Amino acid sequence: MSVPRFAIxxxxxxxxxxxxxxxxAVTAVTLRPPPSDAxxxxxxxxxxxxxxxxxxxxxxxxxxxxxxTTWNSQLVIKKAKSVAALPGATAxxxxxxxxxxxxxxxxxxxxHKLSGPNGTRWYLYYSAGTAACxxxxxxxxxxxxxxxxxxxxxYRGQLNVQAGNGWAIDGSVATIGGKNYxxxxxxxxxxxxxxxxxxxNPWTVSAYGTRISYPSYDWEKAGGNIxxxxxxxxxxxxxxxxxxxxxxxxxxYKLGMLTLTGGNPLAASSWTKKSTPIFGRSDAxxxxxxxxxxxxxxxxxxETWMAYHANETTAQGCGATRTTRIKKVTWNADGxxxxxxxxxxxxxxxxPAGDPGGTVSFPAGGTRYxxxxxxSGKVLEARDCGTANGTAIQQWxxxxxxxxxxxxxxxxxxxxxxxxxNSGTVLDSVNCGATNGTAVNLWAPxxxxxxEWSLTPxxxxxxxxxxxxxxxxxxxxxxxADGVAVRQWxxxxxxxxxxxxxx
Numbered sequence: 024m025s026v027p028r029f030a031i032x033x034x035x036x037x038x039x040x041x042x043x044x045x046x047x048a049v050t051a052v053t054l055r056p057p058p059s060d061a062x063x064x065x066x067x068x069x070x071x072x073x074x075x076x077x078x079x080x081x082x083x084x085x086x087x088x089x090x091x092t093t094w095n096s097q098l099v100i101k102k103a104k105s106v107a108a109l110p111g112a113t114a115x116x117x118x119x120x121x122x123x124x125x126x127x128x129x130x131x132x133x134x135h136k137l138s139g140p141n142g143t144r145w146y147l148y149y150s151a152g153t154a155a156c157x158x159x160x161x162x163x164x165x166x167x168x169x170x171x172x173x174x175x176x177x178y179r180g181q182l183n184v185q186a187g188n189g190w191a192i193d194g195s196v197a198t199i200g201g202k203n204y205x206x207x208x209x210x211x212x213x214x215x216x217x218x219x220x221x222x223x224n225p226w227t228v229s230a231y232g233t234r235i236s237y238p239s240y241d242w243e244k245a246g247g248n249i250x251x252x253x254x255x256x257x258x259x260x261x262x263x264x265x266x267x268x269x270x271x272x273x274x275x276y277k278l279g280m281l282t283l284t285g286g287n288p289l290a291a292s293s294w295t296k297k298s299t300p301i302f303g304r305s306d307a308x309x310x311x312x313x314x315x316x317x318x319x320x321x322x323x324x325x326e327t328w329m330a331y332h333a334n335e336t337t338a339q340g341c342g343a344t345r346t347t348r349i350k351k352v353t354w355n356a357d358g359x360x361x362x363x364x365x366x367x368x369x370x371x372x373x374x375p376a377g378d379p380g381g382t383v384s385f386p387a388g389g390t391r392y393x394x395x396x397x398x399s400g401k402v403l404e405a406r407d408c409g410t411a412n413g414t415a416i417q418q419w420x421x422x423x424x425x426x427x428x429x430x431x432x433x434x435x436x437x438x439x440x441x442x443x444x445n446s447g448t449v450l451d452s453v454n455c456g457a458t459n460g461t462a463v464n465l466w467a468p469x470x471x472x473x474x475e476w477s478l479t480p481x482x483x484x485x486x487x488x489x490x491x492x493x494x495x496x497x498x499x500x501x502x503x504a505d506g507v508a509v510r511q512w513x514x515x516x517x518x519x520x521x522x523x524x525x526x
Contacts, residue, residue, distance in 0.1 A: 068437065083172055162182045331348060399519070403427065404422075451474050489511060
C-alpha cells in the first residue's frame with residue numbers, strides 16, 4: 024500500500040514505538056473533591072506523548088478510563104477519578120500481544136461493555152500487525168474476566184471481517200436496534216472506506232463486512248482518499264456514524280458524519296453522508312489534524328463528551344506527537360452532534376458534569392531528582408559534568424553529584440523543562456530531530472517544544488517523551504555499562520525506556 028497513512032505509519036513507526044514504558048513512580052495523584060456546587064476546571068491534553076493518538080475514553084463505576092495507540096506489543100489503559108488527574112495517572116499494561124500471529128504493532132484500542140455468552144464483559148478491540156508496519160494490520164478482540172475495564176483480559180481472536188483475510192483497522196462496536204455491528208476501515212482499490220459487519224457474539228462476525236461509505240468529497244482526500252476511525256453516537260433515537268477523513272499525515276485530518284436514514288444498517292443506501300466536515304483544524308487555536316475520536320458520558324450522565332487526538336503544528340503528522348484532548352458535545356436543532364471548534368491547549372475548560380475534581384503532584388520545581396534507568400540501574404548525567412551548550416547525555420553509576428541531578432519546571436499543558444542542577448542548562452533534542460536515534464544534549468533554554476518533555480507513569484517508572492517529536496528517552500541498545508549514550512526512540516515497551524524519578 025502506498026497511501027499516505029501507510030507512508031506515515033512507516034516513517035513514524037521507528038520513531039514512535041519506544042515510548043511505552045519509561046519513567047518512574049514519584050508522580051502522586053491526590054484526589055480532593057471540591058464542594059458539590061463548584062465547577063471543576065482542567066486543561067487539555069488529558070494524555071500526552073507517547074500514548075495520546077487514536078484515543079478511546081469512557082466513564083464507568085466512578086472512574087474515567089483512557090486507552091490509545093502504543094505502536095508496540097502492549098495495550099495500556101489508565102484510569103482516574105477526575106479528568107484533571109488523567110495526565111498523571113499510571114498507564115497499566117493490560118495485554119501483551121502474544122495471541123495474534125501478526126504482531127506486534129498495536130493501534131486504536133476501543134472498549135465496549137457488551138452482553139455475550141459469558142455474561143456482561145468488557146471487550147477490547149484493537150488493530151495489530153507486524154512491527155515493520157503496516158500491511159499486516161488486522162482487527163482483534165480481548166474479553167475481560169469480569170466487569171472491570173482494567174481486566175484481566177483473555178485473547179479471543181481475530182475478527183474475520185474481510186474476504187481473503189484482508190486488511191482491517193480502527194474497529195468499534197455499535198448497538199443498533201438491539202443488534203451489535205462491527206465498524207471498521209478497509210480498502211476498495213485506492214479508496215480507504217468504511218465497512219460494517221453483523222456480529223453473532225462480541226468476538227465473532229456472522230458475515231464479511233459490507234462497504235457503506237467511501238471518500239467522495241474533496242475534504243476527504245487531503246493527502247489520500249481516506250475514511251477511517253468509525254464511531255457511533257446516538258441521540259434522541261437517531262444514529263450518527265462519525266469518522267476520520269483525509270490523511271493523518273496532514274493538518275487537514277478531520278471528522279465527517281453519516282446518518283442512519285434507512286432501516287438496514289448493513290446497506291449503504293441506509294446511510295446519508297453530510298456534505299461538509301463536522302470538526303477540523305483551528306489555526307487560530309493552534310490545533311491541527313484533529314480526529315480519531317470516541318464519545319463518553321459525563322459522571323452524572325447528563326452530558327456527552329468527545330475524546331480526540333490532534334497536533335500542535337502543521338508538520339507533525341501521524342506520529343506520537345498527537346495528544347488526547349476532550350470536548351463537550353452539544354446538539355444542533357436537528358438533533359445531530361455539534362462538535363464546535365477544537366480548543367486551544369492553554370484554554371481553561373469546565374470538566375464533565377459530576378467530575379469530583381482533583382490535583383496531580385509531579386516533581387516540583389527546585390527539588391533535585393535523579394533519573395534512574397529501570398533496566399540498567401544507572402542514572403542520567405551530563406557527560407564529564409560539562410556545562411557548555413551541546414554537552415552530551417549518558418548513563419553512569421550513581422555518584423550523588425549535581426551533574427546527575429535534575430529539576431522539573433512545568434511549562435504548559437502538562438509538559439516540563441528538565442534542568443541539570445550543575446550547569447543550569449536544559450535537556451534538549453539535538454537540532455529538534457524527529458527520527459529514531461536523535462541524540463539528547465544540554466542547551467541553554469530556548470523556550471521551544473524540543474526542550475519540553477512529558478512524563479507518563481507506567482509499570483513503576485516513567486516514559487519521558489519529547490514534546491516536539493513524541494520520542495522517549497532510551498538507553499542505546501539497552502546497554503548496562505557506564506557511559507552508554509541516552510538518545511530518543513519510539514516506544515518499545517521495555518525497561519530500557521523507563522526511568523525512576525527519585526529525590
